[in-house]
Amino acid sequence: MTAPDTLVLIEGGRLQPFGFDPFQISKDLGLRTILVTGDTTEYLKSAVSRESVEKNVDRVIEADISDAASVVASLRDEHAAGRLLGVFSITEYCVVVVAEVAHALGLPGLSPAAGRDARQKQRTRQICSTADVPVPNFAWVQSADQARKAAEELGSPCVVKPPSEAGGIGVKLCSSPDEAGLHYDIIAAAPTDRRGNPRPMGALVEEYVVGYQVSVEVVHFRGAHHVIGVTDELYGPHPHFVAVGETYPSLLPEKTQRECADVAVKALRAIGHNFGVAHVEVKVTAKGPLLIEVNARLPGAQITRLIHEAHGIHLPREVIRIHAGLTPDLNTHRDQAAAARYLTSPAAGVLTGVRGLPLAEELPGVAEVALYLAPGDRIQAAENIRDVLGYVIALGETAGEAARRADAAALEIGFDVASPEVSTLHG
Template sequence: MTSTALLLLVESNTTGTGRQFARYARNLGIEPVLVTADPARYPYVTEDHLRTALTDTSSEAAVLATARELAEQARIAGVTSSSEYYVATAAAIARHLGLPGPDPDAVRACQDKSRQRRLLAAAGVPVPHSVLAQDVEGAVVATADLGHPVVLKPPRGSGSLGVRLCAGVAETADHAAELTSAVVNERGIAVQPGVLVEQYVRGTEYSVEVFGNTAVVVVRKYLGPLPEFVELGHDLPAALDSVGETRLKDCAVRSVRALGLGWGAAHVELRMDGEEIRVMEVNPRLAGGMIPELTHQALGIDLVGAQVQAALGRRPTLIAGPRRGAAIRFLTAEAPGVLADGMTTTAALSAARRVPGVVAAVLYRAPGERVVPAKDFRGRLGHVIAVTDQTSAGLAADEGRQALAAVLDTPAAEKEAVV
């Protein structure tokens, strides 16, 4: 048995924090091991020379068997995941091995959106009215009580996948048919049958990033055009008065406690319309959308590091430094088209990076690649991050995104050629 301790990472998210989990562990002298069914899914594995353990991660028993094999070679110091789809598996493996982690049953209950709604409502936490329908007919019947428009979504999922606002019966039936016909999700994991039909709640959307039972920060969200709910940007901290911020934080912490979480990170999404607050969703994981990076930039609090520390049984530091403003804006296509050539792309990235306050501008797609309007996070084409004072960060990120959007200015003939 080697003297180097291991941190097992059960799969990873494909963008954002997954790579950071592994790097943070290495900086602590812990060897990260990515337990995965497909290492090729993650380009950073090769780039960072990350050790992998090939495993059927759809099977908790298979992951546990792999963990026990690895434990014969080196001490396992922790087990965690940066992916929504595998946090419950990681929690269960940690529990089997006697290591720190959230309650696996609480995580599973939280990930079942219908059950989550019932638990929150029973605890007096305000949530949208919703009905779990098993088929198209049930979804249509549910709208008779809820009234249109309604939001349809899978009972489990992440990244706004399959979430859609339906204005009438025909749209409801069509989207319900699409959702109920799905057998597996985009990761190839079997999906829970049914469709969640939910009251549409108006208002401004926020998230509260909670760690343990501490509300770390309130984030202002910007969504794309309906009927989809694609997140196009975040401002941090949110521009709220102290009363509004406190009410959102209190509601988020109540939600976490009601669901039996309270270990590590939770990402709580809420809407506020005047005095009314509704909890839209609680996710038993770190936020996506680069929010942990924004939190680090604005407050000096490293949520990725805190999650790794917690998984290793260490007490993380959540003390904020001087407050700055941080904002991100994602680039999406408004119509089908083709990304510009390499020269235009280079110029657009340079122009975005020259905007005062912009600290990062990134494109996820290659020049000449065909693009379509985003229906979920997978349709985002790039991002711009700005860090400055709290009142200017969003404006700088907007300006940087506008500069980056030059990559979408392709000749009309090319746009018309896109099918």
């Protein structure tokens, strides 16, 4: 029997280029890499994903990634050969299957129960509320009538969200009970989530609390939760909840950051989180910090990049080390700050031009300006993370300096958008 040398990656992040970083990280760590995917053709749709797979992945296996038994069966020969070190995924939608596969194969991993409780927003709320973790008032509803009644009891406006999406998909601030009922019907009309997995019936209706939001990045290793840091999060205008920026480390007073971290760790303990990384969202309100969501995965968007730029911690690499049974380096190696601002369009249509990119790039401290789309592509007014057009990353000696530089750069960039009809007429 050969010595274990193989890391299994279940899907990659298809939305943005950083979603393929685990492929490169695994190779850089000297590991043999297997990609298990529900659809191989997804990785042929762009040059970035195709090249990443071809350069860094040793074997691609197609299986039903919504079913742990199917994934385990697809790895039977590798497991029998004693080659498997661990299993990992960068995406929220694979948290549960990764935990279940690791458990079935005797590999390092999160408790499957904790994975399920983190993925199902209503379960997180129920468990944390019982454990005296401060949360907004909420109701779990399974019909439009129940959504309307819950909105009447909680007060308007209220937030209505699907049970198992990510990136703000399907989350809406509803101004009245009738709007809450209508939005419930929209959620219920989609039987699967964005990745095609069956979606539980129902929706979470919760009290809308006024405040500012942060995320707490936490790693569980060798029996303890280690707080990596607190990230300031910025969101666009209602009724949607679109992330438009982050600053790391947080600008908040140390006392407030400690309070937010305490809420995050208490929530993780309540759901039994016992392995790997978590991205916990907390809102600072007049009542104090309140738990918004627990995500048993790496933070998305550019947060891991900001942590690396600011403190020298390569969080994706170190978390992959943990999943491979290796020892991570979670120490701070530098004392700087970084900020990201995400570029969105106020209108839907066809992108005809981009203004100000050279000006943004000239600003001091700007590390990168990137666009996901090009003139001629159709774009949407931003409703969730899928509608982000690009980003700016800026560095600074302090979080305030990094944030000001990122804001200034983002303000230099503008988009020219034509309606689809106009674009068609002008050929």
